[in-house]
Amino acid sequence: xxxxxxxxxxxxxxxxxxxxxxxxxxxxxxxxxxxxxxxxxxxxxxxxxxxxxxxxxxxxxxxxxxxxxxxxxxxxxxxxxxxxxxxxxxxxxxxxxxxxxxxxxxxxxxxxxxxxxxxxxxxxxxxxxxxxxxxxxxxxxxxxxxxxxxxxxxxxxxxxxxxxxxxxxxxxxxxxxxxxxxxxxxxxxxxxxxxxxxxxxxxxxxxxxxxxxxxxxxxxxxxxxxxxxxxxxxxxxxxxxxxxxxxxxxxxxxxxxxxxxxxxxxxxxxxxxxxxxxxxxxxxxxxxxxxxxxx
Amino acid sequence: xxxxxxxxxxxxxxxxxxxxxxxxxxxxxxxxxxxxxxxxxxxxxxxxxxxxxxxxxxxxxxxxxxxxxxxxxxxxxxxxxxxxxxxxxxxxxxxxxxxxxxxxxxxxxxxxxxxxxxxxxxxxxxxxxxxxxxxxxxxxxxxxxxxxxxxxxxxxxxxxxxxxxxxxxxxxxxxxxxxxxxxxxxxxxxxxxxxxxxxxxxxxxxxxxxxxxxxxxxxxxxxxxxxxxxxxxxxxxxxxxxxxxxxxxxxxxxxxxxxxxxxxxxxxxxxxxxxxxxxxxxxxxxxxxxxxxxxxxxxxxxxxxxxxxxxxxxxxxxxxxxxxxxxxxxxxxxxxxxxxxxxxxxxxxxxxxxxxxxxxxxxxxxxxxxxxxxxxxxxxxxxxxxxxxxxxxxxxxxxxxxxxxxxxxxxxxxxxxxxxxxxxxxxxxxxxxxxxxxxxxxxxxxxxxxxxxxxxxxxxxxxxxxxxxxxxxxxxxxxxxxxxxxxxxxxxxxxxxxxxxxxxxxxxxxxxxxxxxxxxxxxxxxxxxxxxxxxxxxxxxxxxxxxxxxxxxxxxxxxxxxxxxxxxxxxxxxxxxxxxxxxxxxxxxxxxxxxxxxxxxxxxxxxxxxxxxxxxxxxxxxxxxxxxxxxxxxxxxxxxxxxxxxxxxxxxxxxxxxxxxxxxxxxxxxxxxxxxxxxxxxxxxxxxxxxxx
Numbered sequence: 012x013x014x015x016x017x018x019x020x021x022x023x024x025x026x027x028x029x030x031x032x033x034x035x036x037x038x039x040x041x042x043x044x045x046x047x048x049x050x051x052x053x054x055x056x057x058x059x060x061x062x063x064x065x066x067x068x069x070x071x072x073x074x075x076x077x078x079x080x081x082x083x084x085x086x087x088x089x090x091x092x093x094x095x096x097x098x099x100x101x102x103x104x105x106x107x108x109x110x111x112x113x114x115x116x117x118x119x120x121x122x123x124x125x126x127x128x129x130x131x132x133x134x135x136x137x138x139x140x141x142x143x144x145x146x147x148x149x150x151x152x153x154x155x156x157x158x159x160x161x162x163x164x165x166x167x168x169x170x171x172x173x174x175x176x177x178x179x180x181x182x183x184x185x186x187x188x189x190x191x192x193x194x195x196x197x198x199x200x201x202x203x204x205x206x207x208x209x210x211x212x213x214x215x216x217x218x219x220x221x222x223x224x225x226x227x228x229x230x231x232x233x234x235x236x237x238x239x240x241x242x243x244x245x246x247x248x249x250x251x252x253x254x255x256x257x258x259x260x261x262x263x264x265x266x267x268x269x270x271x272x273x274x275x276x277x278x279x280x281x282x283x284x285x286x287x288x289x290x291x292x293x294x295x296x297x298x299x300x301x302x303x304x305x306x
Numbered sequence: 307x308x309x310x311x312x313x314x315x316x317x318x319x320x321x322x323x324x325x326x327x328x329x330x331x332x333x334x335x336x337x338x339x340x341x342x343x344x345x346x347x348x349x350x351x352x353x354x355x356x357x358x359x360x361x362x363x364x365x366x367x368x369x370x371x372x373x374x375x376x377x378x379x380x381x382x383x384x385x386x387x388x389x390x391x392x393x394x395x396x397x398x399x400x401x402x403x404x405x406x407x408x409x410x411x412x413x414x415x416x417x418x419x420x421x422x423x424x425x426x427x428x429x430x431x432x433x434x435x436x437x438x439x440x441x442x443x444x445x446x447x448x449x450x451x452x453x454x455x456x457x458x459x460x461x462x463x464x465x466x467x468x469x470x471x472x473x474x475x476x477x478x479x480x481x482x483x484x485x486x487x488x489x490x491x492x493x494x495x496x497x498x499x500x501x502x503x504x505x506x507x508x509x510x511x512x513x514x515x516x517x518x519x520x521x522x523x524x525x526x527x528x529x530x531x532x533x534x535x536x537x538x539x540x541x542x543x544x545x546x547x548x549x550x551x552x553x554x555x556x557x558x559x560x561x562x563x564x565x566x567x568x569x570x571x572x573x574x575x576x577x578x579x580x581x582x583x584x585x586x587x588x589x590x591x592x593x594x595x596x597x598x599x600x601x602x603x604x605x606x607x608x609x610x611x612x613x614x615x616x617x618x619x620x621x622x623x624x625x626x627x628x629x630x631x632x633x634x635x636x637x638x639x640x641x642x643x644x645x646x647x648x649x650x651x652x653x654x655x656x657x658x659x660x661x662x663x664x665x666x667x668x669x670x671x672x673x674x675x676x677x678x679x680x681x682x683x684x685x686x687x688x689x690x691x692x693x694x695x696x697x698x699x700x701x702x703x704x705x706x707x708x709x710x711x712x713x714x715x716x717x718x719x720x721x722x723x724x725x726x727x728x729x730x731x732x733x734x735x736x737x738x739x740x741x742x743x744x745x746x747x748x749x750x751x752x753x754x755x756x757x758x759x760x761x762x763x764x765x766x767x768x769x770x771x772x773x774x775x776x777x778x779x780x781x782x783x784x785x786x787x788x789x790x791x792x793x794x795x796x797x798x799x800x801x802x803x804x805x806x807x808x809x810x811x812x813x814x815x816x817x818x819x820x821x822x823x824x825x826x827x828x829x830x831x832x833x834x835x836x837x838x839x840x841x842x843x844x845x846x847x848x849x850x851x852x853x854x855x856x857x858x859x860x861x862x863x864x865x866x867x868x869x870x871x872x873x874x875x876x877x878x879x880x881x882x883x884x885x886x887x888x889x890x891x892x893x894x895x896x897x898x899x900x901x902x903x904x905x906x907x908x909x910x911x912x913x914x915x916x917x918x919x920x921x922x923x924x925x926x927x928x929x930x931x932x933x934x935x936x937x938x939x940x941x942x943x944x945x946x947x948x949x950x951x952x953x954x955x956x957x958x959x960x961x962x963x964x965x966x967x968x969x970x971x972x973x974x975x976x977x978x979x980x981x982x983x984x985x986x987x988x989x990x991x992x993x994x995x996x997x998x999x
Contacts, residue, residue, distance in 0.1 A: 056457075079629075080629060080633075094455075094456040094457045095455055095456045095465070096456070097456070097467065100318055101500075104495075114495075114496040115496050115497070115611075115614065115615065116614070116615040116618055116619075117615070117618065117619060117622065118609040118610060118611060118619045118622075118623075119495075119496070119610075120319075120558065120610060121318070121319035121356075122319075122558070123319070123321035123322070123323075125451065135453070136451060136452075136453040136463075136464070138319060142622065143618070143619050143621075143622025143623050143625075143626065144589055144607065144622060144623040144626040144627070145622065145625070145626045152453055152454075152455050152465070154453055154454065161454075162457070163456075163457045164453075164454050164455050164456060164457065166455075178622070178625075183625075183629070261655075
């Protein structure tokens, strides 16, 4: 199964289960959870069901395109089911069948794993899903987002698309994944991997990025004071990415690290609180929509 | 009485580490409930798989036992009128109790006759009591971490998806936040049916077995153990035994099928731990070893399912472990490119603790402290050199690629990379041994250099944390200081080291002042650390079976040499068993009480007047000399024998001599004598702390 088919099949499957299919969010980020369609929508009492692919940047994981398993940017397929349905595990397992993974032919396990994102003030309990010993999905019941308790707990499913594709295509190197019948993963991304690695580890201007971080932080604060939740959140994401680059660049000591993280977390908290207030003022428009599903 | 009640809580995969405590809580709650509610039962049995927690009550009564009680009514005077007819008051009482005149009887109470009735409160149906209480039982279970889901007002380790609740052949219905108990259960996630109707409690286990679920954890465990060992034997080896791993695997599969996979031979050239760690910690595989505990190129894992398509599962697992070991090999080869020594500089970039500096600062402190301890112990030139070198290299492996990826390998990689870098055997081993013991009951350092380095590393952390005010409180102990203190004590006892804790703490704190310019209230901090150690020592000695009062008696001497304390405790333990002590202890109690009133232990011979005090003084002078001689030979029991020979002169002193006389000189002289005796006793132990039988 080609990489693009894998994405399409999963989008289609979850679309058929009542999820709205969205495009990735256009601000750089480290994980699908940071997309406002997850981070914000997981808050408050309104139901929500969504699926999207999120290209996720992790500067510290960059390897100049030389490591067969690790990359600067990978693709997460993210599903949010809020509230988590009774049969959420079965729905998930059925999605594996949709991409040709027949549970009876494998060993599929739910292995305890508690997810935590300190910069977002977010955590949840759940599992890594193992396919014959390999982690292919992170399965989490959100408990807190933006340091705020979740009113209506969501299930978050994050598929590691490259891992799954490598397994399905039986290749040992991420760059050998067939994107379609003619183009390989490496042919699309290898140059980006190399350049982003050079940039993250060697060339990023520490001073400029530090200044940018401070400016983004200030802009996020200013926007939230104006009551503008989404613009403010964009700058929280920018802060987080600037921090990630600085961290990869080795510009942040361990003590500073905790400090930076708490600065981003405080912003995320402000945004989360403001978002909730706004939704309340709006009368929770999605409350009686059964999410966006017509099931 | 052959009723059986079965409760199955159907959950999404429970974390294995929660299972034991969860089952215990369920059992305790249920037994308490049955006992409090006067319900007879034979046995409460618990079982579990990752997807179900199962409670079975066997030999359960139909009803609660009746409650017999005697109810007191009005007095006879009030209950009957002059003609002996019931009054309104009595009628009211009988109505209230639902009884007639035939049921009552009279009995005296405090000199007056009262109306009484024997009442039998009929026991409720057990079924009703279970219905009412099982939801509470489920809600009462606590977990290290719990969660909410889907907007339900319920917390559990993972979501509860179904509940089966049956008494023999009928459902004991209840509703737990919208989850309705029924007689439906589910089989293995892939191999079994997701809708199994149970008609009778006895059917439960066999029906689940048909659906690929082995409910009994012991049977699963045996199956896993036997199956894994068999596979290993076929390859001429054995599994690397690990009871904790076996238990964990038992609790993550419902239908275990052990399988064996291969790894490339070349990975066996890596240090053994580098292969074992990803297998065990990351993949929950059993490594396979030969008779000499050398690794063989296999691993064994347990599939949650049957034999179908087993080759595909094996191939998948081989690929996963292969990728991990390939990573490890890469890290190993990269790390080997430079000598371990080169890593030390890079420790300057890593903060150990904000106020306590970087890991490089810690390295230098450990090195200095270890050298000081070595000198103090007079370890000899060779060992001293090894200690100094191992101290310098102690934390270097923390910046290697391998430890960055596999943090569990700290120390192990230090040892391996040191050897490769040409460091000698002892230095290399000491780097590994600095982390020992890692947990209660773990191995201890085998080399002197390792023991000294381990003490230095731990003491540096303890001293530093106390100096900046991070002390363990209650359940809070973020730096694991208690464990580290216990580690130090264990090493000292094991190696029979004579060390003064006070001096060790001085060394450690002094280095902080000298190296880091750390400012703190020196005496306060030192006192706190000593007290902290005394707390650990006390707990540990008591755990070793030493009486708590003996520990107190020894701690009261102010001795801070742990090994010597243990020696005294052991001697005192046996000594106290053989002696008739009550009278003796009483004598020394009086001595200690009075001694505390005196500020000096000066005695002037010419101020002694009474013959009893002169006799006590002279006997004491002889005894003191013998006691000190025994103490020098560490013959604490002999010293005590000498000491108690003073009992008779002490008693006659107290019987015949008045201490608190008006003449101040004489009074203080007598107090001084008592104090002198007490001080000598305290050189052995404080007998006044011993609780007489």
